[in-house]
Amino acid sequence: MCKQQINILPFKNAAKPMRVAVLLLTLLIPFTSSSEDKNAYAKMKSALVKTLKTTYIDNAYIQNIDHFYSTTCDSLVKKKLKIDNRPIKDILTKLFEVSRNNLDSGSITSLGIPSLNANFLSTLKVYKKGSITNLYMGINYVESNIMASVFEGLFVADTIMDIVSLREMFYEPYFISSRIEFAKYESYRDTLLYELANVAPIILCNKLNNNDTFYTSLVNKSNKITVKAVSQVKIDTYYDKLLPFSLAILQNRNTAEEVKKLTLVPQDYYHAFVEEAIMLHISPEPEISSFLHQPITALNKKFGNYYFIKQINDLHESPDNIRFEVVNTLSAKELYFLMLAGSYDLVQEGSSALYTSSFLYLYKKFLKEAGKTGKDGINNFFEEINYYQFDKFISNVSDYGLVADLVNNLNEEKITQYLVKYLNNLPNKQLSDNDIILDAMTMAEILYEIRNRQGLKDNLIEQISSIEKQPKVKNQLIYQRIFKVYKDMLMDKYKNETDYTYDVLKVSNLKINNEIVQVSFFYDDEDAISSFSSSLTTYDVKMWDKRDMENYVVFSSKKGNKVKVFMNKPNTKGGCDSAQNEMLQAIYKEGYQITSFIHRGHSYHLPQSLKKITPSCQFAFLGSCGGYKQVLKVFQLNPNAHIIASRSVGSKIINDPLLEKINTDIVNNKDIKWEAFWQQAGSEFQSKLAKDLFAGYTAPNKYVGIKFIRKVYNY
Numbered sequence: 001m002c003k004q005q006i007n008i009l010p011f012k013n014a015a016k017p018m019r020v021a022v023l024l025l026t027l028l029i030p031f032t033s034s035s036e037d038k039n040a041y042a043k044m045k046s047a048l049v050k051t052l053k054t055t056y057i058d059n060a061y062i063q064n065i066d067h068f069y070s071t072t073c074d075s076l077v078k079k080k081l082k083i084d085n086r087p088i089k090d091i092l093t094k095l096f097e098v099s100r101n102n103l104d105s106g107s108i109t110s111l112g113i114p115s116l117n118a119n120f121l122s123t124l125k126v127y128k129k130g131s132i133t134n135l136y137m138g139i140n141y142v143e144s145n146i147m148a149s150v151f152e153g154l155f156v157a158d159t160i161m162d163i164v165s166l167r168e169m170f171y172e173p174y175f176i177s178s179r180i181e182f183a184k185y186e187s188y189r190d191t192l193l194y195e196l197a198n199v200a201p202i203i204l205c206n207k208l209n210n211n212d213t214f215y216t217s218l219v220n221k222s223n224k225i226t227v228k229a230v231s232q233v234k235i236d237t238y239y240d241k242l243l244p245f246s247l248a249i250l251q252n253r254n255t256a257e258e259v260k261k262l263t264l265v266p267q268d269y270y271h272a273f274v275e276e277a278i279m280l281h282i283s284p285e286p287e288i289s290s291f292l293h294q295p296i297t298a299l300n301k302k303f304g305n306y307y308f309i310k311q312i313n314d315l316h317e318s319p320d321n322i323r324f325e326v327v328n329t330l331s332a333k334e335l336y337f338l339m340l341a342g343s344y345d346l347v348q349e350g351s352s353a354l355y356t357s358s359f360l361y362l363y364k365k366f367l368k369e370a371g372k373t374g375k376d377g378i379n380n381f382f383e384e385i386n387y388y389q390f391d392k393f394i395s396n397v398s399d400y401g402l403v404a405d406l407v408n409n410l411n412e413e414k415i416t417q418y419l420v421k422y423l424n425n426l427p428n429k430q431l432s433d434n435d436i437i438l439d440a441m442t443m444a445e446i447l448y449e450i451r452n453r454q455g456l457k458d459n460l461i462e463q464i465s466s467i468e469k470q471p472k473v474k475n476q477l478i479y480q481r482i483f484k485v486y487k488d489m490l491m492d493k494y495k496n497e498t499d500y501t502y503d504v505l506k507v508s509n510l511k512i513n514n515e516i517v518q519v520s521f522f523y524d525d526e527d528a529i530s531s532f533s534s535s536l537t538t539y540d541v542k543m544w545d546k547r548d549m550e551n552y553v554v555f556s557s558k559k560g561n562k563v564k565v566f567m568n569k570p571n572t573k574g575g576c577d578s579a580q581n582e583m584l585q586a587i588y589k590e591g592y593q594i595t596s597f598i599h600r601g602h603s604y605h606l607p608q609s610l611k612k613i614t615p616s617c618q619f620a621f622l623g624s625c626g627g628y629k630q631v632l633k634v635f636q637l638n639p640n641a642h643i644i645a646s647r648s649v650g651s652k653i654i655n656d657p658l659l660e661k662i663n664t665d666i667v668n669n670k671d672i673k674w675e676a677f678w679q680q681a682g683s684e685f686q687s688k689l690a691k692d693l694f695a696g697y698t699a700p701n702k703y704v705g706i707k708f709i710r711k712v713y714n715y
Helices: 020-027 040-052 059-078 088-105 110-129 133-137 141-150 155-171 173-179 183-199 201-209 213-221 225-231 239-250 256-262 266-281 293-314 332-341 356-373 377-384 390-399 403-408 412-425 433-449 454-468 477-490 526-536 576-589 603-610 627-637 652-667 674-684 688-694 704-712
Strands: 516-522 544-548 552-557 563-568 596-600 619-622 642-646
Touching: 040 059, 040 088, 040 110, 059 088, 059 110, 059 477, 088 110, 088 141, 110 133, 110 141, 110 477, 133 155, 141 155, 155 173, 155 183, 173 183, 173 201, 183 201, 183 213, 183 225, 183 293, 201 213, 201 225, 201 239, 213 225, 225 239, 239 256, 239 266, 239 293, 256 266, 266 293, 266 332, 293 332, 293 356, 332 356, 332 377, 332 390, 356 377, 356 688, 377 412, 390 403, 390 433, 403 433, 412 433, 412 454, 433 477, 433 627, 433 704, 454 477, 477 704, 516 526, 516 576, 516 603, 526 563, 526 596, 526 652, 552 576, 563 576, 563 652, 596 603, 596 652, 603 627, 619 627, 619 652, 627 642, 627 704, 652 674, 652 688, 674 688
Parallel strands: 516 563, 516 596, 596 619, 619 642
Antiparallel strands: 544 552, 552 563
């Protein structure tokens, strides 16, 4: 049998990047042969079904699971089907094993299993008739990798992996530069070159700057305007500033010298940058409207921070007329872009998020500037910019509880149309389960804020009912559940329900074998050294014993509950990762289980901390900037875990007093009632900066997104 040929087009609506680790995980799962264990099929199926039914979701879910595993699978086995001479029973056994392993790893959720099974059946059906390329164009990256593992060793797996490899290059431009020269990708090189230029232009420009003949030849042959525009930008000190204007320079709307001159006055350059970004976005030509979309978003973050945000944050204790003087001359468009730039979920190393008070000031000033043209000013503004990144903007506004206020300033019909468009676009086969949930959480918070606006609510309920009838929702259980909970939320069906899950952190839940163990993770940078030193001062010698273990310290309570707090030291000889692992090994060697996990570091260190959190977690403190968006990982480990995180800027000014207060209550065997605790803690912050920072933190009982997920999965 010949290997199937692939004819693939660029993925214009590619989902967020999924890391190679997922691919490696699925590929490393061993194959289970029926010859090795005649009962493997029954055992694997039984174990998987038991896992899937651990939590009752709804009747439709149970019926789907029962029908596939009790009827469909057994029917396929009875027919004695074979795929490339491999018995279907062996392939199904592998499907069960791989499914369970990916459930355990969090790569897929229980609500994603019905879709996975449907794609498995479609693969069997389509593969017999011909190419599976079109089928796998519509299957998300994670499920494609799972299927490649299920069919490992067969021709069909080779075809799936070829598709995955191409998709991987569209998700991660780094792979384009390392694979584009392979002969098997020759027919896709022009498309891959375009993607590289549009998403990661710095890679292409570096290749050209180094006189790479292969890339030079590809660029010379390309007819893509994006490739031509980007390839003319030289790698020098002006690279970042010239890149957004590369198309304008190519089209002779600007010269490089004119742009360089603009950089001498930050406000002038930012004004031109914003105007150029909007002009590109509103273009009717697809290649122009998508021109450097991701790089321009990242550069807006960089420029906004360098020119304005850092100065505003540094002057936090100054009067407003001094603190915000730098933005006095900004137009509504520039203020809008600055609010996008200061969003916490874009926080990167070396950049800052807007403090709560800063965002509120800019938001009010933006409404004032946009409304200068009259009653419909704000509506005209969004029409003029064609709702540029409006989904990001309304998400940011939601973080500060301002959606209702924004809606009050917008035409109700227009905002309904936008939200319906967003809801219609939510079902996307390219997204992984985690991406689906994160997007759904954002919309849930927005809908929650507008549930009391009767006209808007009624229109949305009607539109959601219509969306529910679409095949892309009817055939996906995860979307059925999401839209059902949306409607129930808008109709206030949960108003009278009592759910105390996150209202009170019970000390008894933190105890295992009468011990309470907490770990804090610090990292190797200057902030970590400062945070670690500050944290040490919060442990009163009258209340705590301290042991220095060279690479970490241990605090043990002298009275009350038996509490142990482990903290790794930053900047140790072996590095923070080694120190953390040594600390964790010592904890587990003593037979302890950790129930409290504390992340003390920048947001870019948070994924490392999340990898070390276990299902025993009952309380998590994510003390970094934007930790709010990372709560999903903790929720998946333990849906009942209480989580504190910041929606904006995380700071030791808040982290240390909060943790000291929490640990004191735990030692004294005092259950933490978050409503009262939060009110008391807030009253103790006296400075303007502390009050502002604390306003960005969210108590465990106030996570609308987490409560939404509980309803979707019926926890």
